[in-house]
Amino acid sequence: MKSVVAVLGVLLFAAVTSAHVLELEPDSFDDIVNGDRFVFVKFYAPWCGHCKSMAPAYEEVGDAFSHISDVVIAKVDADKHRELGSRFGVSGFPTLKYFPKGATEPEAYSGGRGAEDLVQFINEKSGFRGRIKKQPSDVVVLDESNFDQIVMDENKDVLVEFYAPWCGHCKSLAPTYEKVGNDFKNEDDIVIAKMDADKYRGIPSRYDVTGFPTLKWFPKSNKDGEDYSSGRSEKDFVEFINEKTGAKRLPGGALADDAGLISVLDELAKAFADEGERESVLAKAEAEAAKHDSKYASYYVKVMKKIADKGNDFPATEIDRLERILAAGNVKADKLDSFYIRRNILKQF
Structure with a gap:
């Protein structure tokens, strides 16, 4: 019973820390590599350049077998846990070994280190069918x-x-x-x-x-x-x-706070705060907006009319609404830019 609990604890911890690749340590290794399942292990060192290069592919391998309980994709920091590495003859990094089902002694792996090579090998040796999940790419x-x-x-x-x-x-x-x-x-x-x-x-x-x-x-x-x-x-x-x-992107793809802004209309947005000048400012904004190719130029005019109709709190209320929608993460990619730019323009008032 204790062994089962230990295994479940390791699986839960690993699922949180490294997707579908289990991080094994000396006190958990034998609970996982006990002959019950096919286990593929990468012995690595955090400072190893080849290990770092291989890491994304190895995560793909973990994902490929995540739905197959009888196949475990694992890794061991053999620089930190040297006794565990030496137990299996690890002398360089990364060293790849697999433990067939029914065995607790490993066999060496010497094939290619790409995700497809590893998945094909594990499929052949384990009899299961892991599949690499093709991710959509914008490259x-x-x-x-x-x-x-x-x-x-x-x-x-x-x-x-x-x-x-x-x-x-x-x-x-x-x-x-x-x-x-x-x-x-x-x-x-x-x-x-x-x-x-x-x-x-x-x-x-x-x-x-x-x-x-x-x-x-x-x-x-x-x-x-x-x-x-x-x-x-x-x-x-x-x-x-x-x-x-001249793009205004941030890491992650969001637009910067000055994206979509038009300086002359920004000045008119600030001038719109003077209620006595609003009619004149609105007329100037309409004239300026007509000169610009940007489809967001007319949004300045729209906001001015909304303020005149609904009151001075409209920009703050609308910003709050847009930011709640953005935070929810449900906006389609092709609509995100519109939300960011409208928010940026509202902040000019």
Whole structure:
């Protein structure tokens, strides 16, 4: 009974801390690796670069078998728990071993370290069918048939990652790059793209791609391509693209507090506070709004009319309503920008 409780405790803790990959420690290892199930274990060290590169793929493997109770995907910090690592002959990182059902002694794994390689191997050895969950991506995949059509479009600013599937640094960058694609997905004239430069070698050679990943920026004004040499965090990418394009994105994809604002209408919004000048200010705002292409220019006028009709508390009340809707997280992606910009405009009153 104690053993069952211990196992349940480990499973509950691991589910909270690392998705569907169990973090095993010396006092829990034998409760999990007891022959009852097929167990695949990664022995790693937190400082190991190869371990870090492999981590996203290993999480995918955990997800692939999350619905199969007889297969456990686990990991052990063998730098912290060296005795446990030495017990199984671990001398480098990452070391991968699997314990077939019915066995408590491991067998070495020496195959590929991509998610698909690992899942295929575990399927063959365990007899179960784990499947990698394909996540929707906002990063455009380029090949020889669409590169010029997308990248050379003078109406688009395009960031391209030239990568190789086997490249550890590319694998490490991949989750961040996916976030950047998501951050700019609502920008019609900004494209975040990638190309397998190992498979399609002709096009990368045009741009002197000799290592991976190589990042090139193709602005509307220069389709010869410019080297991207800024940092590789999500924040670094977002700041670079904002600076180059005038976009107003934040990491995570939300719009900044000054997104959608029109300075001349901002001044008129503030002037509208003088009730004696409202008729004149409204007329000026209508004239200015008519000059602008932005569909949100007319929203300044709409707010002025709402204030005149419903009172001075309208902006604060409407901001509160919009922020409650945003906080609930139920707004469709293509509607989010409208909510953020309307909130920004309301704050000018």
